[in-house]
Amino acid sequence: MKNYNLIIFFISALLLTNCSVELTQPGRFDADSAFQSVDDLNLGLLGAYNELDITDQITFNATFTDEISIGFDSGGQGVGDGRYLFILNSNSAISGQVWTDAYDAINASTRLIEASALITPESGEQDFYNSIVGQAHAIRAWAHFQLFSYYSTDYTDGSSPCVIAVDFVPELDLELGRNTVGEVAALIKDDLQSASTLMSNDTSDPTFMNKDFVTALSARLALYQEDYGMAASLAQQLSDKYPLANQDQYFDMYDDLDNTEVIFKLQRNMGDSYDSQATGGGGWAGALFAFVDATITGSPYFEMSRSLYNCFLTNDVRRSRNIDPSSVINNNYANDPDPINSDILVIRKYPGSDGQPLMNDLKIFRTSEMYLIQAEAAVANGDLSGAAGFIQSIRDARTDGAASAPSYGSATEAWADILKERRIELCFEAHRYLDLKRLAQKASVFIDRDPIDCEPYGACSIANDDHRWTLPIPQAELNANSVIREQQNPGY
């Protein structure tokens, strides 16, 4: 070999290796061109819906209040993280979950709304297009309402601090302070107005947001804001349209086989991104209470609290629905030396569907809530017997007419009975914490845990005006946002 041959060889090798490192990874989809057509918008809508989940709220409402007790098969769930012990601070999981879940949904729906403005629907697509954009507004309204519910200290004071109202896609370094309750409520109402204008009149599918969803959310918002006239009128529209389920329908509703009184629910299917055993939320709703299935052999780490069980009448379908027949009921539980093992109340609100144990749709709005809203409005109006009537309608439906009619001697008594009915009717549906926040003081009631459930943990109740009835702004937001860092809720 001649020298120069080798030199040429090496020089060409040096040149050859001057290769590019600009690599495009497979499967990447540029964000700027994500939405090109109405069909793309629809895919985006399915993505935005997928941000909606309330399982983290279900488990928090249940454990922080008085819906569950620590089960015989507990591995420390609820205790280890402090929820059952009323430990709540800016590092608590729930504080971050509600906050980020809602803003994820707000961001996704806002991107959809902004992208839709750049797309002109082709002929024949206008209704579809409108429906998509309308639902995007509804999603954004719902997400803001979640934040409104958990982080506002006073729903009725329009000038009190609420959350950040966002109806745009923000720049990354933006640090915004809290808007007021009034401002956030106004944005929710605007979005609901837009949604209602754009949506079709078809309300047949309760797994997608439609005009009835808009009405229901408006009613709940009005109730929270104590705009009782509005709340009652909206709720009545829906209670007129959607009958209360009878006992069989009620039972089937929680097997996801009957939608008689379902106004809106989040659909959960096998193979979707929530099809998993996630005990802290984000998976099957039933896995928030048991590891395996909703029977005594399904490793129920949380059981129904004794105090909630005691609220049920024997002939109430809600008792047979919510308590699994494999439960071991010990009526002498109070005197039993080992009630943990002798009194086992297995929750069966989420037994599973499509053959998958513990996986169920998440009910968001049902007719019975509309009755309960009207009952509250009646009390606020001084119409105690009217209120009793609404409560009686629910009890009649659930007991097949066997319940005796209530009668209230005072508003406080009426608030307390409405709160009790909400506790029974809406148990494990992420209402109890918010209901106590709103009504406990009016009704003069407290977290109601049976001594057998709470005394071993030294955690029986907290004051009904405690600061913990409002969630703290999460640490992650405080770290990022210097403005909101000065605006933490009181007590945290």
Added chain:
Amino acid sequence: MKKFLSLLLSTFVFVMSLSAQKTVTGTVVDESGVPLIGVNIVVKGTTSGTITDIDGTYSIDVPDGSDILEFSFTGFGTEQVDVTTGSQFDITMGENSELLEEAVVVGYRDQTKPKSNVATQVIGAKTIENRPNVSLVQTLQGQVSGLNITTNSGQPGANSEIILRGYKSINGNNEPLFIIDGTPVDEDNFRSLNPNEIESISVLKDAGATAIYGNRGANGVIVIKTKRGKFNSGLKVGYSLLVGQASRQPISFDLMDAQESLRLERAYGSGRGAEIDEDSIARVVGTDWLDFFFRDPVTQTHNLNISTGGENFRTFTNFGYTDQQGILKDSGIKRYNFRSNLDGRSENGKFRYATKLSLNYSTNDEPNSIGSGAINRNYLLGAFQSVPYISIDEYVNGEALLSPLTFANTPLFLYDRLQTYTRYEKEIKAIGSLDLSYDILKTDNSLLTANSNIGVDFVDQNLVRGEGPTSFNALLFAQTGNVTPGFQQQRNDRVFSYNWLNSLIYSTTLSDVHNITAGLYTEYFRATLDNFSFFQEGLDPRTYFPGDGSGFIEDNALNDFFVPDVGADKLYAGLFSYFASLDYDYNSRYGIGATIRRDASYRFSSSNRWGTFYSISARWNLDQEPFMESLPFDLLKLRASYGSTGNQRITVPGNIFYNYFASPDLTENFFGTGSGYGGQNSLFLSQIGNTTLKWETINQINVGLDFELMNSRLRGAVDVYSIKTVDLFQDRPVSAINAITSQRANIGSLSNKGIDFNIRYDIYRRKGLIVEAYVNSNYNKSEIIDLPTPDGRIQGDITVRREGGPITEYWVYRYVGVNPANGELLFLDADGNVTENPSPDTDRVDTGLNRIPDWSGSFGLNFDYKGVYLETQFNYVTGVYRFAFDYSSVIDPTSIGQFRMSNDLLRAWEEDGQITDIPSLNATNLALDDDSDRFLFKSDYLRLRFIKLGYTIPNKILQDLNFDRLQFYVMGENIKTWTPWRGYNPEGTGNASRNYPSPRIISFGLDLAF
């Protein structure tokens, strides 16, 4: 047989020849006339010998018939003298250039030790080979000062955490670059490689050495060279055998037996003990589940190598076989290694080539869910926490465990899993390289060489795991109506990378004293990852076999139970660099060096593509100075270097096959498609890019001293360094309104300062006895300098990052004991007042403690007496704090009735005024200890990591036997540990519990060559 015969014959001859002798005396001096102390003198062909005394004089009896004396001394050559003609011989010994001028790797180029400007430490084959550690990294532990190796698992071949001179990144990669024969390899995968093939490991520590590795050199570089044959040598065959037994190391707390457990449960009113009386308790025969899930397996390793060399070629061929069962049932590795190293040269020596090829195959039984709290999946949980009164005889089958389903049956769930669950990984790992070099220009005082190295690292792993259809877990989680549950998952990961390095190196000597070496280089790296997987649900028990598809149930119209999940992934990685080096030496007395490198990484191709890294280094060989002549220094060299390196590995992926590929394009905005609402396909935002992302840059200054004195009796190196990482990869908190709460960005800085030293001293070397002491140590202190939040703090659950604090600092409130009045836990609030109800928000304090050692290293004593030798290695770390969750779980009263408890609970507070360290079993604020330091224990340890007692048959016997080497030894790994830690293993990388503790291994070895 012939050999053994000759052994007998030669023994006979020796005895005969001891009949007559004469005495020879003399003095041994070095080239400058200084007497040499401790020179070994042997009558050639016999075992008789002596050493020189303090004046360098000696006296030895030489038997008749023997006529040659052999003089040898560390650092010097070997001299032979014919003594037939007299009785007085004064000897002058020359320094052995081969020994002193041992090649030192200085990044892409080798230098001799006196001419090296940089901080490196070299480990030779002798300390790596024939150890029972499957991974060579575990053997390296403690052997290099500043290299802190922590292995979290006793799984044979488990990956270790390798940290050189402290954590230089908070979130990015912290492990060094490993290069085997020029080929960069995955730093997390050594289980398939054979340590016995290794000739040397050089650890490059300072920027002077690592800057030339640019964006890969941030965490140090470890250069591994494999063995080669020798030119002009005959056929050499080596064989080594290692047979050992592994066992569990002792635990540091007292667990209850069956009766103790039941009595506790009876007293507490929970569990089986609450339901039976004392007589029944006494009759219970339980099971110690520690003994059940662990075992004492036999391990074996065989290694055979053949080398030969002709005038212009040489080969080294190696075959290795390792079969090591883990101490945890169902764990182990079987490994086959082949290596063929071949090199040759042209007749004039100008052209040289080498191929290094290593083919390795291993099957790994590796249980998963280790460390988890899954009572039905983690065997360690079964071993550590199962109630001892449950007997293995209670097990019937998986179905019988379904009802009643209680936590106390944990060991039976796991026993069922042992029977029905399969998980193994089969891995092919191949590393190959081709080296070409040609001397383009060669004169008496200059040389221009062109080199090209192409290296390939290939790994293919096939994972199979299956949960049998009749197993407890399959039945437990079966959908309603699914009579053929169970699953089988298979996953194949394949990573191929190649690295092509080209260089032109020119060296010249001017006026005999000016030595200049300059190099120009390009380097190109590409890697691809491919994987695919499926997860089949539904297995027919009649035809199911793990890894086989005969039993798969097809999807059908009735339900969606049996729809398999499938997945595939493909990723690319690429780097390109060009760089240069320049070294100048003046008469072996002064030297300076400089490197500069331009680097492009695919990760930043759209933000900051090119980075520049450089270093300068210098040395002063003090021993070459005239004024040093009267001092006893063989080598005294002062070094200093400063330079920068980069880290382009933004994140550390959970799956080691993604090491090159993780976070490939964080600079871009992406949407993704996939499962949306109701499982329908959807479109969603998947990434918000950071358009300014770039390298972490590590600036390091290092000053060091290399020394050898008193005829190399004392030798070593001391280095002090200061390292600052800037543009740290940190998660910049982002307001949640962006749909993300943080984004990886370059923010903040971190410093590491410390000292490394490795010193060896021959305490005694006379009359055939050599006693050597050594110490390798590092002290490192990290400090966060700058953080992205306005108040300079980022608080997690129990850790905090703060400016001025160490990394991974614990942030908890302080536990101070038990209230004698009520048995409640007592804590301190932020102001130091005692409280029973500390607030997690306001009472947590910065502790200054973390899990990273302050001091780490090893020391030991080695003895050698006429071929009988004893080696010891004690490893230690100090300043390590970890949460002892394995301990907290056995004294947690809420687990009584479900899990095994410690006898410590018997000390629990019971009555007013009782002073104890264990709170009341019914204390109401037990859960508050989660955010406290109650279970934060010091995890320092001193461990007799390695001890070896061996006998090397003396050369003179071997020569007659035609053996080159024959030795026997027994050795132990992890023999004894002293630690304040409460748990199974003080060595660990995190705060997790229920991990797989590392074993103790006692082995017998045989090593021969002929």
